[in-house]
Amino acid sequence: MVDVLDLGHVRLHIADEGPRDAPAVVFANSLGTDLRLWDAMLPHLPKGLRVIRADKRGHGLSQTTGAISIEDLADDVAAMMDALGVARPVFVGLSIGGLIGQSLALRHGDKLGGLVLSNTAAKIGDSSIWTDRIAAIREGGIATIAEPTMQRWFSPNFRALAECEAWRLMLERQDQAGYLACCQAIAEADYREALSAVDRPVLCIGGSLDGSTPPDAMRDLTGRIKGARLEIIEGAGHLPCVEAPEEYARLLTGYLAEIGHI
Secondary structure (H helix, E strand, O other), X not given: OEEEEEOOOOEEXXXXXXXXXXXXXXXXXXXXXXXXHHOOOHHHOOOOOEEEEEOOXXXXXXXXXXXXXXXXXXXXXXXXXXXXXXXXXXXXXXXXHHHHHHHHHHHHHHHXXXXXXEOOOOOOOOHHHHHHHHHHHHHHOHHHHHHHHHHHHOOHHHHOOOOHHHHHHHHHOOOXXXXXXXXXXXXXXXXXXXXXXXXXXXXXXXXXXXXXXXXXXXXHHHHOOOOOEEEEEOOOOOOHHHHOHHHHHHHHHHHHHHOOOO
16 A cells, blocks of 8 residues: 555655555665665565555655654654554664664654664764755755765665666655755754663664765664664665665565564
8 A cells, every 4th residue: 555644743655565464564764765765675575574664754755844853753653653553563764764763762662573773873974964965955956965975875886877867866856845854853863872772672784885874883873772783785885775685685584583573
């Protein structure tokens, strides 16, 4: 089912696929992408899962609102899960989706069966980086940051492929107000001192060529969460579910089996 879910305070574009009573996995996209981020990887997951994807506020076909925080976006996910009747899913968040996952675990941990934090950090970049990006976009539009974003997102090998252009277009066509609101939310998010309170089983996944949240950032994040484990996908950039979908699915499937979710 692909639909728009009205939560009262916001309308989210979602895709809810698989048996309603099956073990559920909820996916959260990166900044500047929509729920198609996971398309190449999903066919490699085990059959019989309930797979739920959603465009966060201001992205894809979801509603754009005013100023938002990562906590707001985490609360959106919790409300979505309640509305869909999803009990204790595994949450998989990439980049800003990983920040959302951290907040979700801290604010609504009892709702989660497990957590995968992909290509993210406890704090992503200095605030000045985001201030500069916001200023550049306000002056020239999202297209002005497209090329450096592709360099951070993808390995040189992937950038040489024709399909990389589709990801550039996805980024450029995002709602500007929604994108900027999420940039500001990332700038303000810092979970470095809070993550010791996370008590869910956590898998961290990174890419060896990630230009946004490099392996050192992933190692720092993993070290802040008791019992968390880190896997780095060699040769992949910031979106390994796109560049290495089979390997990403293998790691995710192994984690689901390890925690008894499948």
